[in-house]
Amino acid sequence: MASGNDVAWWGKTRGLMITMLVIWAIFSFFIHFFVNSLNEIVVFGFPLGFYMAAQGSLIVFVVMLFWFARRQDAIDREHGVAED
Amino acid sequence: MASRHDGSDFTSNLGKVYGLYTGGFAAFVILLAILEQLGLPNRIIGYLFVFFTIAVYAGIGILSRTMQVSEYYVAGRRVPAFYNGMATGADWMSGASFVGMAGTLYALGYDGLAFVLGWTGGYVLVAVLVAPYLRKFGAYTVPDFLAARYGGNFARLLGIIVLFCCSFTYVVAQIYATGIIASRFIGISFEVAVFVGLLGILLCSMLGGMRAVTWTQVAQYIVLIVAYLIPVIWLSAQKYGVPVPQLMYGHALQDIASLEQQMLQNGLATGEKLKSHITPFTTYNPLNFFGLILCLMIGTASLPHILMRYFTTPSVREARKSVAWSLLFIFLLYFTAPAYAAFAKLEVYQNVIGASLDALPQWIYTYGQLGLVKVCGVNAEAVEAIKTACAGVEGNTGLLRFPDLSINNDVIVISTPEIAGLPYVIAGLVAAGGLAASLSTADGLLLAIANALSHDIYYKMVDPNAPTGRRLLIARVLLIIVAVFAAWVASTRPADILSMVAWAFSLAAAGNFPALVLGVWWKRTTTAGAVAGIIAGFAVTAYYLVATRYYAPGFVEMWGLATDKFETLKAAVAAAGDETARAAASAAFDKYAQSIAKWGGVNNISAALFGLPVGFIVMVLVSLVTPAPSKEMQDFIDEIRRPAGGVVMKEKAA
Numbered sequence: 001m002a003s004g005n006d007v008a009w010w011g012k013t014r015g016l017m018i019t020m021l022v023i024w025a026i027f028s029f030f031i032h033f034f035v036n037s038l039n040e041i042v043v044f045g046f047p048l049g050f051y052m053a054a055q056g057s058l059i060v061f062v063v064m065l066f067w068f069a070r071r072q073d074a075i076d077r078e079h080g081v082a083e084d
Numbered sequence: 085m086a087s088r089h090d091g092s093d094f095t096s097n098l099g100k101v102y103g104l105y106t107g108g109f110a111a112f113v114i115l116l117a118i119l120e121q122l123g124l125p126n127r128i129i130g131y132l133f134v135f136f137t138i139a140v141y142a143g144i145g146i147l148s149r150t151m152q153v154s155e156y157y158v159a160g161r162r163v164p165a166f167y168n169g170m171a172t173g174a175d176w177m178s179g180a181s182f183v184g185m186a187g188t189l190y191a192l193g194y195d196g197l198a199f200v201l202g203w204t205g206g207y208v209l210v211a212v213l214v215a216p217y218l219r220k221f222g223a224y225t226v227p228d229f230l231a232a233r234y235g236g237n238f239a240r241l242l243g244i245i246v247l248f249c250c251s252f253t254y255v256v257a258q259i260y261a262t263g264i265i266a267s268r269f270i271g272i273s274f275e276v277a278v279f280v281g282l283l284g285i286l287l288c289s290m291l292g293g294m295r296a297v298t299w300t301q302v303a304q305y306i307v308l309i310v311a312y313l314i315p316v317i318w319l320s321a322q323k324y325g326v327p328v329p330q331l332m333y334g335h336a337l338q339d340i341a342s343l344e345q346q347m348l349q350n351g352l353a354t355g356e357k358l359k360s361h362i363t364p365f366t367t368y369n370p371l372n373f374f375g376l377i378l379c380l381m382i383g384t385a386s387l388p389h390i391l392m393r394y395f396t397t398p399s400v401r402e403a404r405k406s407v408a409w410s411l412l413f414i415f416l417l418y419f420t421a422p423a424y425a426a427f428a429k430l431e432v433y434q435n436v437i438g439a440s441l442d443a444l445p446q447w448i449y450t451y452g453q454l455g456l457v458k459v460c461g462v463n464a465e466a467v468e469a470i471k472t473a474c475a476g477v478e479g480n481t482g483l484l485r486f487p488d489l490s491i492n493n494d495v496i497v498i499s500t501p502e503i504a505g506l507p508y509v510i511a512g513l514v515a516a517g518g519l520a521a522s523l524s525t526a527d528g529l530l531l532a533i534a535n536a537l538s539h540d541i542y543y544k545m546v547d548p549n550a551p552t553g554r555r556l557l558i559a560r561v562l563l564i565i566v567a568v569f570a571a572w573v574a575s576t577r578p579a580d581i582l583s584m585v586a587w588a589f590s591l592a593a594a595g596n597f598p599a600l601v602l603g604v605w606w607k608r609t610t611t612a613g614a615v616a617g618i619i620a621g622f623a624v625t626a627y628y629l630v631a632t633r634y635y636a637p638g639f640v641e642m643w644g645l646a647t648d649k650f651e652t653l654k655a656a657v658a659a660a661g662d663e664t665a666r667a668a669a670s671a672a673f674d675k676y677a678q679s680i681a682k683w684g685g686v687n688n689i690s691a692a693l694f695g696l697p698v699g700f701i702v703m704v705l706v707s708l709v710t711p712a713p714s715k716e717m718q719d720f721i722d723e724i725r726r727p728a729g730g731v732v733m734k735e736k737a738a
Contacts, residue, residue: 006726010725013725016212017212017213017605020212021208024205024212028205028377028378029377032201032374033370035364036364039362044331044334045334045336045338047337047362049362049364050194050337051334053194054200054422055422057201057205058204058205059415059419061205062408062411062415065211065408066412068211068212069211069404069408072404073401073404076401076728080728082401083400083401083727083728083729
């Protein structure tokens, strides 16, 4: 089971997982710590801090999930562990 | 639709089938709109909406009937990512999301966005950490996976207990919501409406299990999203000339901010009562705001009725894509809800607050008569009634001030068609949307509970040799029993149970998340570690939830949180003379005790903030001191991780 290819593949999978969780943590929590400063900036009538919680972070979540599905599939194919 | 019996033919024609369905639904709405112009009474329109949509869902449910185990439990694993995304959207968005979410945002402003963030971001965790691996394993239920990974039926039993605790209160709330919506719109009594809803739910799920629920949920998603978007798009076009409410409410936010200032200057509102819409942390402090987001997200990634939707995709790859589609479909509703809240707030601040009591808009009375809008403490049923009530309120000069008005959360969405001056048919559409949202969530939850009983308890624990026919019969009987019991509980209007719905997220998070995530991502997790971690995390969360809500005074004393006021109120209870005085004093004492019964100021709803770390730490520590899992188990985990090679758990008699 533990061939070199499998180890490399799982390493990349885990790397992608960590990347995803870091982005997730940034847009779930980190940027909202600065809501008051962001609210000073107004775009289209939206205070930016409010906008990020109401739409910005959500858009990031959606986009990152489509990106993740493609990226993980590429990793799987590259190492020959994808479904046929 | 006749092709439903032949799965492969049906799945290749999905686009056509649902395209026709959507067209048919649009034609139905237009037909009703024409009939309304011709003088069809509102009540009949309401009836037609409710009965027609329920009949369509039931029809899909009956056409999707099946006698195959894998069709019943996982829809034959043939649901394409896109459609499974829609079904998950409907499964996820409850009646409360549809009807109440915008109202929460109206009431809480920025702080309400914790729910918007928490109920979307969790899907990142679902996609990255959990769903593809459960799909690869090929489980029928979440406890199935726990049993396979953690050495059998004890872990399975714990999984069932967690599942039951977080799903049952939730399903009661959904059936309650169908009753409320149906009774409000078609005027039948609430108790009858609950059982009408029950019938709709059973017809959708009983004959075809997961397969039927999947295809009705797709149909329900289409109804609910159309119903949610149309009124607010219309309102945005009317007010700002651009039919994109999600962009145009920026202007509304600006107007709200300046109206808030004016109200403060005119003395219509006071600084302590009026919460600025965009200012953060007016209701929750940062700890509770972010704690709530975390609990809701991790809860999302742990709720069995959501995870089991990803068991139905044709491949692991499709499961990942499907999570992305799910979130897109959910996002469509959740990024619109703040627009509803802003438009409604603007309407209230512009046309209601500061208006003379004689000149309030008509919608105030429409919903006042339903008991959803109160002015000066009485239901806004008629002009005279509220004038009399307001005359008795100190400082009222015949103008409606901010503190005089109280609006039920549900009004925000259901009153929008009327505020925008839309025909009644749109109000009926909104009712159909709310009904679709609560029916679809109820279907998913009921199936999760009944499947745990029939597959995990009956088939895996009681009679592993049961023939297919008997397994499916038992599954259906249990589904009916659970559904009838839930409907009966809902018909008693159980306030306690309804307030416990929010607990589901913390309970699921603490009970399932560490075991699921470590089970896949950390091979060293042992059976003993997992069992200890589940019990510890779940117990801490449940203790915190129950003790701070129902045994607050005891909790305060046990953890040394008592304040002077606590002691004073406690003494008042002891000193109370007669029964009535004692009851009043006890109520005040308990209410205050609940407000201080907190560890480190963490709200009851975020209880998993304690349960999660406890669960993780116990699971890791106990795993480290027990012998590592066997070689077979390590290989099993490798197998679950690799997408290639088909499902791990094989059904012997499919």
